[in-house]
Amino acid sequence: MQISEAPGRNSDKPREECGVFGVWDHADAAALTVLGLHALQHRGQEAAGIVSFDGERFHSHHALGEVGENFSDEAVIRSLPGDRAIGHNRYSTTGDAVLRNVQPLFADLASGGFAIGHNGNLTNARRLRRALVERGCLFHSTTDTEVIVHLIATSAKDSVEERLVDALEQVVGAYSLVAMTNTAMIGVRDPLGVRPLVLGRIGGGWILASETCALDIIGAEYVRDVEPGEIVLIGAGGVRSLAPFPPRPKRLCVFEYIYFARPDSSVESVNVYEARCRIGEELAREQPAAADVVVPIPDSGVPAALGYSREAGIPYEIGIIRNHYVGRTFIEPTDRIRHLGVKLKHNANRNLIRGKRVILVDDSIVRGTTSTKIVEMVRNAGASEVHMRVASPPTTHSCFYGVDTPERNELLAARHDVEEMMRLIGVDSLAYLSLDGLYRALGERGRDAGAPRFCDACFSGRYPIPLVDRSEGDTDGQLSLLAETR
Ligand code: AMP
Numbered sequence: 116m117q118i119s120e121a122p123g124r125n126s127d128k129p130r131e132e133c134g135v136f137g138v139w140d141h142a143d144a145a146a147l148t149v150l151g152l153h154a155l156q157h158r159g160q161e162a163a164g165i166v167s168f169d170g171e172r173f174h175s176h177h178a179l180g181e182v183g184e185n186f187s188d189e190a191v192i193r194s195l196p197g198d199r200a201i202g203h204n205r206y207s208t209t210g211d212a213v214l215r216n217v218q219p220l221f222a223d224l225a226s227g228g229f230a231i232g233h234n235g236n237l238t239n240a241r242r243l244r245r246a247l248v249e250r251g252c253l254f255h256s257t258t259d260t261e262v263i264v265h266l267i268a269t270s271a272k273d274s275v276e277e278r279l280v281d282a283l284e285q286v287v288g289a290y291s292l293v294a295m296t297n298t299a300m301i302g303v304r305d306p307l308g309v310r311p312l313v314l315g316r317i318g319g320g321w322i323l324a325s326e327t328c329a330l331d332i333i334g335a336e337y338v339r340d341v342e343p344g345e346i347v348l349i350g351a352g353g354v355r356s357l358a359p360f361p362p363r364p365k366r367l368c369v370f371e372y373i374y375f376a377r378p379d380s381s382v383e384s385v386n387v388y389e390a391r392c393r394i395g396e397e398l399a400r401e402q403p404a405a406a407d408v409v410v411p412i413p414d415s416g417v418p419a420a421l422g423y424s425r426e427a428g429i430p431y432e433i434g435i436i437r438n439h440y441v442g443r444t445f446i447e448p449t450d451r452i453r454h455l456g457v458k459l460k461h462n463a464n465r466n467l468i469r470g471k472r473v474i475l476v477d478d479s480i481v482r483g484t485t486s487t488k489i490v491e492m493v494r495n496a497g498a499s500e501v502h503m504r505v506a507s508p509p510t511t512h513s514c515f516y517g518v519d520t521p522e523r524n525e526l527l528a529a530r531h532d533v534e535e536m537m538r539l540i541g542v543d544s545l546a547y548l549s550l551d552g553l554y555r556a557l558g559e560r561g562r563d564a565g566a567p568r569f570c571d572a573c574f575s576g577r578y579p580i581p582l583v584d585r586s587e588g589d590t591d592g593q594l595s596l597l598a599e600t601r
Contacts, residue, residue: 132519133234134158135293137201139300139349140320145195147333148202149186154332159206162217166230169197173228177217201295203232213599216256222264227297233260235310235517237288239583257594280359289516293323299350307366308343309516311382321349326380366579369569373507374478394506395422397556402546404502410434412477419506420476434467469497479507483527490541503542508550508574
């Protein structure tokens, strides 16, 4: 993860979305890690890294770009020997997209080697970093994860295990971590469990992964989710579990179900695809529209559109085709190119749309770029009416816990009410799922029916973990003097 001053893909202060993976005790540890990272590619496409351990030495390979481009070569896999390995996929925007920020990070501690990969975002990383630098720590990256490494290195405790707990007691934020020492692989989920992490089995070995789809790709068996606040230590003696933090109510990121996780994954035992279908059904109940056809904005709107169509009894058609050879819209670095990206990415299937009243379903509207372009395309294809239905509440707040979202003022719903957005996007009607409806679709009675089970800050503005650096106004300023491009 990156220490970021402010959210936003366009700023040169990147935030990240990430995937983590680890293998313990398997002859093909590095090859399995490559496959696992490939399955988790949707969580981060900018860079990837693997660190392996052969019983004596650690080996690493880090690269900018997608996993397939950089890790499919036999020679790379051979350069990562050993029966344990951990890996990381990273997505940030521009600026600090440099190799020294690519994880897993590695350090030689007094106790031996230590490698770590992080999905999430620490909210007090700047404050901690400043204190550590004053104590003489030399930072090599601008990632928030490195703060954890220095806290472990400088801890007064004895074992790595105790030092890790000591370090985690000082950090605030969202984190799912996979780490490796000379003698153990470690998985950690923050006390609220904002980001997912699962434990799996392969033969006699163990796997840690952000999502279950990464277990499936290697034929590993799902054992269980790592619990919020849990530290899982995998060593020669098997798996040990520590729960060093006082128990707190879980707050899994609800956006994992809406958009982020892969639909074939199960997060906390709920299948993401099925959850998205139920979200679509709820949306149809809450926000019906008279129409001839329900069309998803592919791929993110597909399961919700299916659910909507089923519930509304309106036929589902793949009225928009997505070209899969273009990266995600969001990865285009500037607004100008982002517009172009949408055109490159989608095309309307005219025959299905001409003369029809169309309900377009997408999982979320962020800046509104995608929907505006698609609505125009669908109108040009001859739709008689276009109704937009969004399978989440309006995205009004930035995420500071590891999902890349723009600055608040770039979020369409933070600046406009639904009426205005309807005009801006150019639709005949626009409606969102309510927050209570979202909770209902996920098996709860409502947002505030009990203690909320999810982190929904991007929709509610209610941040469950303190934004320490931000509340201290510490969101700006250079972290490294080193000018580096790649
Ligand atoms: P926008 O064009 O900015 O409104 O983006 C909306 C589209 O981006 C939707 O189709 C979403 O599926 C997708 N999306 C939402 N959140 C993210 C994210 N954090 N990263 C990448 N894509 C996203």
